[in-house]
Amino acid sequence: MRKIEKAQRVLVVYTVNDRYAWEEMENLIETAGGEVIDYIVYVRSPNPAYYLGKGKLEKLKKMVEYYEAEVVVFDTTLTPSQQRNLQDYLDTRVIDRVELILDIFAQHATTREAKLQVELAQLQYELPRLVGLGKILSRLGGGIGTRGPGETKLEIDRRRILKRIAQVKRELKEVTIERKIQRKERLESGIPIVSLVGYTNAGKSTLLKILTDAQVYIADKLFATLSPKSRRSKLPSGREVIFIDTVGFVERLPHALVESFKSTLEEITYSSLIVIVCDAHARGRMEKHLKVVDEVLQEIGAASIPRILALNKIDLLDADELQVLQKTYSDAVPISARYGIGISRLLDKIEKAINREEQVYELTLPLNNLERFLRFRNHVTVISEKYNEKVMSVKFICSPEVYRRIAGYETEVRP
Ligand SMILES: Nc1nc2c(ncn2[C@@H]2O[C@H](COP(=O)(O)OP(=O)(O)OP(=O)(O)O)[C@@H](O)[C@H]2O)c(=O)[nH]1
Ligand SMILES: [Mg+2]
Structure with missing residues (x-):
């Protein structure tokens, strides 16, 4: 069920005094398809019951009536009872920031994985909000609310959601599993992985496109x-790398989403740079954007x-x-x-950063089992090789990841 339909009239309640945060919220609402008509x-x-104080609440009520607003968005997280009380009054x-972001994610999910990830986040968000839904949902119809708030019905809904969560x-x-197989192949190829990360709308997909000539979806949307x-x-x-695009971050990214998208975000942790x-x-x-990026990188x-x-x-x-x-x-x-502009400088810097990670390693390998080393031959720079009838001693430069791949083999070396 979409929270904001196309061109719905939206009133916003801002909870910080920050022009940029307001702009971002407006952007989020527009991305979801709504139209901001006014704000407080x-x-x-x-306030524990209504979030707003009495005066502001009455003012908002008048504005809702005057504009015939279809949705009120709070730029914060509401408790289930605040949301219920506000909708009734x-x-x-009434939707909050988390629901709005979930709504956008739901609209933008195209692959099976993304759809499942968003659904999981939505279900987990819905679950605690199910108990005693107010009259508004029953009146609006659709989804859970149509059944009315009878206790047994709620219990049935709860069980239905839990069952669906397990299935998703x-x-x-x-x-x-599929993603893990792909990742394993990528890692085993020994080619360094470079992740492009950043705040939503920063231009990650555009950069991937120019770096690799890939066909990717670029849009002025969050x-x-x-x-x-x-x-x-x-x-x-001439050295090969794999660039990966990533899901954009946002301030106060709903935790349920980070959880659901863990497998996608996890890709970042396997990169060299x-x-x-x-x-x-x-x-x-x-x-602020850089701070958010830093926080998410820590979290994952x-x-x-x-x-x-x-x-x-x-x-x-x-x-x-x-x-x-x-400066x-x-x-x-x-x-x-x-x-x-500046792309070749960026590529140089990427190359230097990857090389900086590299070190000199030495290995002694049995001649009858060189296969693994040879597989990585293109990803190392050999400094010296010495042979006798049984073993090869080799000194080479490579990244720690490539070395780990080859070193797994080292344990098989017998004197
Ligand atoms: N002027 C200008 N616009 C850019 C540049 N790079 C990207 N954009 C625009 O910024 C918007 C977002 O670009 P995307 O590449 O989709 O951004 P993203 O970081 O992948 O965004 P999400 O996938 O939503 O997180 C698009 O309208 C791009 O055309 C740039 O260098 N200059
Ligand atoms: Mg993108």
Whole structure:
């Protein structure tokens, strides 16, 4: 069930005094298909029953009536009872930030995996909200509400949701196995993986396209990419890498979503290098966006992977702005993914970062079992090789990941 239908009139309740946060919320609502017609701001501590204080609540009620608003969106998380009370009092649909983001994800999911991941997040969000739904849902019809709030019905619904959760989890497991096989193949190829990560709408898919000539979906929408693509490509030296696109992050990303998309986000943890793509045109928001990216990377266990920062969309900046930016982020690479500016510098930096990770290793391998080493021959630089009738001693340079692959074989070496 969609929370916002096309062109529905939406009133917003902002809970922070931050122009950028308002802009982002408006963007989220538009991405979901709604139209923001007016807003109120409420930054005081939330009332347990209605979130809003009495005065603001009455004002909002009048606005709902005046505009005939179809949806009220709160830019925060509401408790199930606050949401229920608000819907009853305002006599219109009330949704919070989490539901809005889930709604966008649901609209953008195209692959089986993404659809299952979103459904799981939605079901988990719905479950605690099921108990004693107010009159509004029964009146609006559709979905759970049509059955009315009778206790036994609720119990039936609860069981139905739990059953569906179990089923979705089972189906996701199957899909995940497929992903694991692909990942294993990628890792075994020894080719370094470079993940493009960043805030939603930063230009990750556009960058993937220009780096690899891939056909990817690019849109001025939040969360355009839910089923990330990966593509092989060559660095300036001719060395191969795999670039992977990722799901965009957002401030206060619903935890249920991070959980559901874990298998997709997990891909990032297998990379040799992370390129953080950041919308440099987002000026005032940039630092916050970078902070969110950092937090998500920590949460998924990718904090220790080396990073490069790419400041994207510099075509939208004037010379002064660019200069200030370069001073503040002196290690970053300014680029325009759309117009192909700064891409070769970025590739050089990627290559250097990958090489920096590499070290000299030494191995002694039995001659009758060189297969594994030979498979990785293209991913190492051999410094010296020595043979006798039984073994080969080899000194070479490669990345720690490639070495791990070869070293698994080392244990089989017998003196
Ligand atoms: N002006 C300008 N626009 C850009 C540039 N790179 C990307 N864009 C635009 O920014 C918007 C978002 O680009 P995407 O590549 O879809 O962004 P994304 O990071 O993949 O977004 P999600 O998948 O939603 O997380 C699109 O409208 C792009 O055309 C750039 O260098 N300059
Ligand atoms: Mg994308």
